[in-house]
Amino acid sequence: MADRETISQKSSAMPTSSFDANVASRSIPNSDVISKSVWQERLNLLKKPRVLISLFLASSALYCFVIGRDRYISVSEFVIQQAVPLNTSSASVLAGAAAAPQVLTSLVDGQYLQVYLASSEVKNRLFPKSTSLEEKYHKTFPDFRTGIAKQSSAPAQLVFYRDLLEVSPQPLSGSVIVKTVGFDPAQAFDFNKALLVQSRRFVNEVNQSINADQNLFAQKEVALAEKNLKKASQALEVFQEKFGQLSVESEQAATSSFISGLESRLVDLKVEEASLRRQYRDPNAPEVSFIADQVNELEKQIRTERQKSVSENGSDLNSLAIKETSLRANVEFATESLQSARIAADNSRRESTRQLKFLVMLSQPQQPVSPDQNWRWQAFLGSIGIIVVAWGVGGFILAAMKKA
Amino acid sequence: MMFINRVVKGLRRQWMIIVAIADYDRNRQAAGSSLGSWESLIGPLQMMLFFIGMRVGFSFLRGTNKFAAGGSTDMYFNIVVFMSTGFCIAFLFRNVAIKSLSGLKLKAPLYYPRIKPLDILLALSLNDMRALATLSLAILGIVYYFTWNFRLDSPGLAISVYLLTVLMAIGFGLSVVFLGRLNKWLVKIIKRLIQRVIIFTSGIFFATFEIPAHIRPFITWNPILHGVELFRYSINNEYPIPDISLSYLILCSILMLGFSLILYRTNESLLLEIND
Helix, strand or coil, X not given: CHHHHHHHHHXXXXXXXXXXXXXXXXXXXXXHHHHHHXXXXXXXXXXXXXXXXXXXXXXXXXXXXXXXXXXXXXXXXXXXXXXXCHHHCCCCCXXXXXXXXXXXXXXXXXXXXXXXXXXXXXXXHHCCCHHHHHHHCECCCCCCCCCECCCCCHHHHHHHHHHCEEEEECCCCCCEEEEEEECCHHHHHHHHHHHHHHHHHHHHHHHHHHHHHXXXXXXXXXXXXXXXXXXXXXXXXXXXHHHCCCCHHHHHHHHHHHHHHHHHHHHHHHHHHHHHHHHCCCCCCHHHHHHHHHHHHHHHHHHHHHHHHXXXXXXXXXXXXXXXXXXXXXXXXXXXXXXXXXXXXXXXXXXXXXXXXXXXXXXXXXXXXXXXXXXXXXXXXXXXXXXXXXXXXXXXXXXXXXXX | CHHHHHHHHHHHHHHHHHHHHHHHHHHHHHHCCCCHHHHHHHHHHHHHHHHHHHHHHHHHHHCCCCCCCCHHHHHXXXXXXXXXXXXXXXXXXXXXXXXXXXXXXCCCCCXXXXXXXXXXXXXXXXXXXXXXXXXXXXXXXXXXXXXXXXXXXXXXXXXXXXXXXXXXXXXXXXXXXXXXXXXXXXXXXXXXXXHHHHHHCCCCCCCHHHCCCCCHHHCCCCHHHHHHHHHHHHHCCCCCCCCCCHHHHHHHHHHHHHHHHHHHHHHHHHHHHHHC
8 A cells, every 4th residue: 555655646647736836835925936937947847758749649649630641542463374385485474495384484473563663764764754643643721741842853764653652463373463542542543554554564565675676687597598508509500500400319220230230141151161161271262361361351340340330530420429418418408497497487577566565454543532541550559669669678678787 | 837847857857767677687698698798688589599499390290280380370471470470479478577576676775865766677677678679680680681581560559669668577577576575485376477478478489360259269368469460460460369459458558557666655764664
């Protein structure tokens, strides 16, 4: 009970009562002195932490729930889908040809979009004049804190622009949520729609510009392939003009069959010579010599024919055949190169004008019907949080330091 | 008007008592420790650093993501912020519950009948709350200093979640005080439950979105997980929180606190007898 009395005495010891007591104890005080001391007492009252905290919370509540301008939020959600199979197209609008699941592709594209939509490029597209943003989101009475001031700098405008939008790619679904803030329902709604247009433009223009670059490259490749084909064809033409239109391979085959005919005749003659040598005792008998001479001549002829077909002085069919094969291969290769270059050029020409990726709308933006109350509570609870944290953390640190 | 005035005065007096007990307990702990009052900060900090080390170590052992120890959560948080946010919420709950189980005594002769077991619990919770809030703020400050990237998207949600966790911890602590009186084995089981099951399902080490959808129901029963995930969400609104709801956390906190206060109101004498 003693405890209670002490506390209640403390709590009831208000400065006004002590002031009254002081006043009563004096005889006839000067009015200036009284008013001065009254103001001093009032200022002392303001210095009390409890009063300061109450003032802070009251002003925070006044701003959050009375002065603060209404804010309207428009939300849309979409997913970026590819129109072509994954293994034939790039994984994202900026990535290479690595295959990736659709969710991941959309997520990666969403992350690029998140940066792009908050960039100064998009801001300049949507608000081409520096005054257009200021006019649309100007400050109004009584809330002079919200909005953008006139003749603000470009970085300040960009910071303000970024506060008006929130782009959140969702890692689980791959969808992208776009939230826009406006000071009236139409502002939030129109801004959201404008951002969706910019998103579509970004996703497709990037693809198309990549394909346009690829098209230029493919056309250069076609020109090069045509040049190579022309060169190879000319070389083959020159060769054929020099050695006639006949084919070296068939020539080589004819020579081979001619030599094999001679060789078969040689075998027959050798058999005949051997049988005559058995019939006649004299090896120099005219019948035997006649056949022997034929065999010798035939052998010489075969040797000559063989040398003629391979020697440089003769027709040199082997090297001619190799050269001709090589020239024909060059022509074939150049033809195929030209064909594939033409296909690539044609593909990139088509892709550079075709829409590759689509924004599939999951939720269209709606014009908000009532202002968003969330920011008011967030800000007010944040003010309470500041006091709680300052008291908790500050008190703990001060007490610990005192003890230390 | 008189009634309101009396209620305000009574609440103020009670608050002063709680603050005084909190000061007394802090001074008592400071006297028994070489680190003084910083003991209540250094203890949790050591454990938190150990947890961060564990998480980073596992990431290195897994070898999948050596430079981003947080795995997929690195998209949203620095690993230190991720772990500390989880730790400060889950350990606030754990500390209050453990202290309640250990008995609501001030370990000193006090002859003020106004000091009730509930005041002691509130004072101990207050000290833990202040220490862990200081730790969180210090860590956020250090990370901000090094990365120059500070974010607090929903301050109102952050403070609400923190205070709801405190209320839930007080409710839980008060309930287990009575449960602990029934059987000493029950106390042991609850202690183990708090130390292991609750800590490892509270999302200190993982994010809910990292868990496959069919396993999530096995961990989302835990309201502390909701507190931890909502606290992270309040820092970064892009952080995905599937199957996490603020209403579940509010419901659990109110139910637990309401139930414990009824229990306390009807059985206060039991605690007083034991304490005396």
